[in-house]
Amino acid sequence: MDEIQVRGMIGELAREPMPVGRFDLVAARRRGRRRVLVRRAAGVVAGGLVFAGVAGTVVSVRGNEEGRLLFRPGPLAEAVERFDPLVEFARFGWLPERMGNLHVAVEEQIFTVAATRSGTPIDVYAGSPIEVRFLMAGPDRNPDAWKRQPNAAKYVPVKSAAGRKAFWVIPPRASRPSGLVWEYAPAEWAVLQADVAVFGHKAVLRVAESMEIGGGRRFSWPFKVGPLPKGLVPESAAFELGGRHFASELVFRGAPGAKGAVMVRAGNWIRRTGMDGLPEPTFKLDGHPAATVKNNGGRAELWVFGVQGLTVGITATRGRYPDGLRHSLWKTFVAVPGGTDEPVRSGGG
Amino acid sequence: MRVKRDEEFSAYVAESLPWLRRVAYLMCGDGDRADDVVQVTAERLYVKWGQATRAENLDAYVRTMLVRVFLGEQRRGWFARVRVVEVLPEGEAYQGDLEAVMDVREALAKVPARQRAALVLRYHCDLSVAEAARVLGVSEGTVKSQTARGLSALRRGLGVVEA
Numbered sequence: 438m439d440e441i442q443v444r445g446m447i448g449e450l451a452r453e454p455m456p457v458g459r460f461d462l463v464a465a466r467r468r469g470r471r472r473v474l475v476r477r478a479a480g481v482v483a484g485g486l487v488f489a490g491v492a493g494t495v496v497s498v499r500g501n502e503e504g505r506l507l508f509r510p511g512p513l514a515e516a517v518e519r520f521d522p523l524v525e526f527a528r529f530g531w532l533p534e535r536m537g538n539l540h541v542a543v544e545e546q547i548f549t550v551a552a553t554r555s556g557t558p559i560d561v562y563a564g565s566p567i568e569v570r571f572l573m574a575g576p577d578r579n580p581d582a583w584k585r586q587p588n589a590a591k592y593v594p595v596k597s598a599a600g601r602k603a604f605w606v607i608p609p610r611a612s613r614p615s616g617l618v619w620e621y622a623p624a625e626w627a628v629l630q631a632d633v634a635v636f637g638h639k640a641v642l643r644v645a646e647s648m649e650i651g652g653g654r655r656f657s658w659p660f661k662v663g664p665l666p667k668g669l670v671p672e673s674a675a676f677e678l679g680g681r682h683f684a685s686e687l688v689f690r691g692a693p694g695a696k697g698a699v700m701v702r703a704g705n706w707i708r709r710t711g712m713d714g715l716p717e718p719t720f721k722l723d724g725h726p727a728a729t730v731k732n733n734g735g736r737a738e739l740w741v742f743g744v745q746g747l748t749v750g751i752t753a754t755r756g757r758y759p760d761g762l763r764h765s766l767w768k769t770f771v772a773v774p775g776g777t778d779e780p781v782r783s784g785g786g
Numbered sequence: 787m788r789v790k791r792d793e794e795f796s797a798y799v800a801e802s803l804p805w806l807r808r809v810a811y812l813m814c815g816d817g818d819r820a821d822d823v824v825q826v827t828a829e830r831l832y833v834k835w836g837q838a839t840r841a842e843n844l845d846a847y848v849r850t851m852l853v854r855v856f857l858g859e860q861r862r863g864w865f866a867r868v869r870v871v872e873v874l875p876e877g878e879a880y881q882g883d884l885e886a887v888m889d890v891r892e893a894l895a896k897v898p899a900r901q902r903a904a905l906v907l908r909y910h911c912d913l914s915v916a917e918a919a920r921v922l923g924v925s926e927g928t929v930k931s932q933t934a935r936g937l938s939a940l941r942r943g944l945g946v947v948e949a
Contacts, residue, residue, distance in 0.1 A: 449890065469833050
């Protein structure tokens with residue numbers, strides 16, 4: 438078989454019809470933009486330290502190990518039906534030295550907490566050295582199903598799991614684990630990814646053991662909005678916290694499965710002249726520099742700068758929500774320097 | 787400023803999507819994984835858009851990014867790549883020699899990822915050894931040896947007896 442034949446075969450394969458793609462340009466831009474914004478946030482000096490207290494309470498790492506240890510004998514954590522974007526379902530109890538930047542993302546079926554090194558950009562997509570994902574139960578969301586996949590990883594039982602189901606995960610062709618999985622609630626699994634070669638088995642295990650899970654703790658938010666239009670409910674949330682920098686994001690959606698979303702972001706990003714990312718202010722809104730952006734993805738964004746040290750972004754899907762919604766939500770926006778666990782005022786309609 | 791960036795980025799990605807997906811598909815051997823690789827590549831491209839547009843050859847820049855995302859993905863636990871979908875996507879039926887295509891796809895899937903990437907770059911993207919070396923971030927000698935090993939693995943996968 439010569440090179441011409443190989444070309445022919447690969448060419449034949451390349452002519453095979455591709456399945457209908459699920460590439461999402463809007464999501465690529467949105468996530469890309471978030472990375473840009475977060476990078477900006479990491480590179481600037483905090484403009485208003487008014488919110489330093491909030492930043493410390495948005496998400497936190499306990500320095501002690503008084504949290505419930507997962508691998509000690511005892512009841513499993515209680516399962517929840519869906520992850521509530523206002524509730525901190527899990528938090529790190531212990532982290533290796535210098536892992537001070539925290540990232541949290543709450544989606545309906547996945548709760549993610551991640552940590553990267555302090556002093557590096559708080560960029561969750563730069564590859565988090567330690568990331569834990571809590572998965573809702575499902576037929577494809579357990580090691581038994583994963584083991585049946587082609588190129589499945591090896592699952593080696595964790596010896597010190599005190600009777601709990603927990604496995605080191607060794608990817609195909611790798612000699613060291615890429616992390617571990619454990620049953621954090623009946624039939625529900627958490628996946629911890631961390632470079633065992635860097636941190637060592639003991640530290641990785643300790644991170645898992647010291648996770649504090651459940652308990653209904655609520656996040657602390659640096660703002661309050663609402664009342665929201667009827668039917669709009671919090672759907673997902675994200676936080677980035679590194680040193681003096683923080684960013685928070687709360688996404689609302691109408692009926693389950695409905696298209697379009699409304700998003701409120703607040704953090705101590707500072708707009709820097711000449712940098713792309715945040716738009717240049719073009720007008721004043723209630724005395725604050727502000728800008729609006731309509732992007733190709735069908736979203737319209739309102740940015741307001743210097744709101745008691747916060748940069749505020751309010752985004753709504755065009756067509757699905759009226760243009761006036763962003764401004765009317767802005768009218769209800771109040772910065773809460775001490776933090777609040779009720780970021781949404783009730784009522785409305 | 788960002789509006790312009792978004793427009794340029796969107797136009798480029800929309801135009802390049804067919805070949806990006808095709809190259810990713812040949813490397814991954816799986817449409818879903820290929821889409822994941824393209825998705826991550828596009829996100830990274832957005833972040834690096836300014837730098838990318840200043841590159842001498844934007845397509846080459848993006849292809850390098852795509853290959854590195856693919857190779858990087860190999861290092862992640864496979865569970866990170868699982869995506870649950872509620873509705874299976876419909877696909878168009880293949881009109882050619884389906885059996886031959888399935889044999890090649892199966893054989894190619896058995897070729898280790900780096901060697902597979904070398905084969906796709908050399909024989910699908912028609913890159914020279916030097917260009918493939920730049921994309922893969924390895925020496926030209928390594929590209930040659932990986933291509934040779936990849937060919938050998940492909941032959942074995944297809945049941946071709948080496949002379």
